[in-house]
Amino acid sequence: MTAGAVIIGAGQAGGRAALMLAEGGYNGPVTLIGAETLPPYERPPLSKDMLSDPATPPTWLADPARYQQAGIRLVLGRQAIAIDRRAARIRLDDGTDLPYAHLVLATGSRPRRLPFTLDRLHDLRTIDDVTALSAHAARARSVLIVGGGVIGLEVAATLATKGLAVTVVEIGSRLLGRNFPAPVAALIAARHATAGVAIRTATRVRALHEDTGGIHATLSDGSILSADVAVAGIGVVPDSGLAQAAGLAVDDGIVVDHRMRSSDPAIFAIGDVAAQPGPMGRAMRCETWQNANVTAAHAVAAILGAAPPVAEAPWFWTDQYDLNVQLAGITGPEADGARIVEQQPGAQNQAAIDGRLFLVLDGNRLIGAAAVNAGREMSICRRLVTAGAMLPDALIGAATFDGRAARAVLNPRPASARLVDA
Template sequence: MSVVTSQSQVCVVVGAGHAGSALAVQLRKEGWAGRIVLIGEESHLPYHRPPLSKAVLAGEKTIDAILLRPQTHYAASGVELRLGERVVALNRSARTLQLSTGEELHYDFLALCTGTFPRHLPDAPALEGVFQLRTADDAVRIRAAAGVGRRAVIVGGGYIGLEVAAVLVSQGLQVTVLEAASRLLRRVASPVISAFFADLHARHGVKVLTSVAGVELLGDGHVTGVRETTGTVHAADLVIVGIGVLPETVLANKSGLEVENGIVVDEYARTSDPFIYAAGDCTLHPSARYGTRLRLESVQNALDQARVAAANICGKNVLYDALPWFWSDQFDTKLQSAGLLLDHEHHVVRGDVRNAEGKGFSVFYLRGDIMIAADCVNRAKEFITCKRLISERIRVNVAALVDEHCSVDDFAASEN
């Protein structure tokens, strides 16, 4: 579809997170001549979400220090910011949005960047001292509740739960992690990485329990503990529930857009309505690279897909099929992961998994001599090389991967 952008046109972006902020600013760079309105229900200027479970929770950074862009940047790009306002309804035939203030807003093009929201424990009572971590305000609340010597129980051993555990135990709290699956990070990481983090946390004094099927919050007014179905009770002054997120699709659903596990978009980030695009955690997109549809929860996906959506709203024809990558910081380790563990045949390890805080290690996932994915712990240089090898499907020299005497320059097979 060819698009002529004129000064009278309006593009509204709903959701002022990583994707929404990037999309709004990129629209102008792509040549959008009309109004750009960025609406977000959080009252803060758009900020980096990853530090919430890291430097912000640790008290090392304030919200002002993690803004994605200064306010002046939006003004300079001609992006009108509407913060602290929620879009409550979408009328596709009239091309209007209704805001929580009651105001109605017309759009010519719309971008949905509504992200995700945390899953709740089923049937859990509303108790003080129980937290989830998605927003800057959540992080501030958890920090205020986390005093030295307090007992924190974290329900869920995914990346966010583990990052919170690392910060809280480092701050002198007694920390227990309860994970339902048989290993930590089961949904997102290989057994090698799960075992590494279980050991890392145990060595730092975190009590990690897996295969904890079903938990019940205890307390009257304020939480006092968490009871397993076996009857075991873990006393708690605070509980953080980190059991995953769900895509925020309510506007898309109610207005009849195609929605499955996320807002369905094509490879151009376009929804089932040609005037509506979507980007970030809320989308389900086709990946030619993996031959399947993906809903990713990462900054990489939010930013790369947002840029593609902005270009296509401006009439370009840009495909989205970027290599997924992710990172997590826990104690003194930085894990950087590239690619998805969807179709590898075997893996090899470079370095010493037990001595990772020193020299680090990497795990390479392979199909034949093609690298499919890599997890690099404290090995930034290997991560950068692997991103290229995976993305370009370059054949690798498996012997060189595991031989620490070989450098990253030897990773590619010489006959490439």
């Protein structure tokens, strides 16, 4: 087989990279390897539409026929088990060796697991996970969610809407402590409480066991919670073992430069597994849909010898109940000490349900934003954050976000050229 581009990992990032390489004129074959037997699909619907209705079909990244039309070779249901950097070859679990000129690692991440192996305890990362959880949930009246992060709360919202009694146990002092400003997390917590979800924060699960009566959790305060089924949503870890075994630089992910190139110039890493240059010189990972697409675009541009894409602020969203929550820029603990200003959406966004906008400011510089049912405002804020814009006091101090004034910051009018009498 002629050496070309080999992409390991057929998720969002890997699928996007394969399509962009093939359709961008890459001079060689493009091979996409995936451990699942399905072509690349979108993961956001797993905890929402697909969990709510197991008959919901996958949302394909692209029409499956498009890969063949683009000349992409799909190798599905196979795992890469070794990289031979000297020979520029990879080995699959069926003994096949594949040569490469460029290797893209899009191995993603895997759920962080509780130290219990129980039939009623589920993770949620793949379509198979949704199928298994849905089967149990269909017979359940109650569910225990371990972890008050995004995945745990999306599952909580979906199952509460289906009529299950839901309890969320979170080890931190509040929900969504990793990425969300405190007032936004409080708003989401209040919406869950309104839906009847019981929330226990600053609480650890000490033990789990199951019997014919359900699954039983012993908590750090000594109490015992019982439910028909449980879901662990305690984060993910990068799937970087293949890279580490090959001798690539690894630090909570595969260390890459701004072009997504690893410590081996022929090997790139994208998506969840890529540890990108961050502030203070420390590599950082980003586990979002947008990051998968952006890092794929950067790697493909580098491989094709093209200019890198224009930088944009990190962006993320979650849908829970009737809330659409979006975050852009710096909004987590790294924003400690920043000023957070809450505003109402603009008058043009009257259709919003309980809309809120939160500006995260370093002085007058917008470094992050969070929007609840305020997508129009967020589209402007994303551009402001990317530009590192300084906001005027009048815009910051207003009770309602002034979209016109914000756009003027992005596109200031040129000074008048009209002559002035001396």
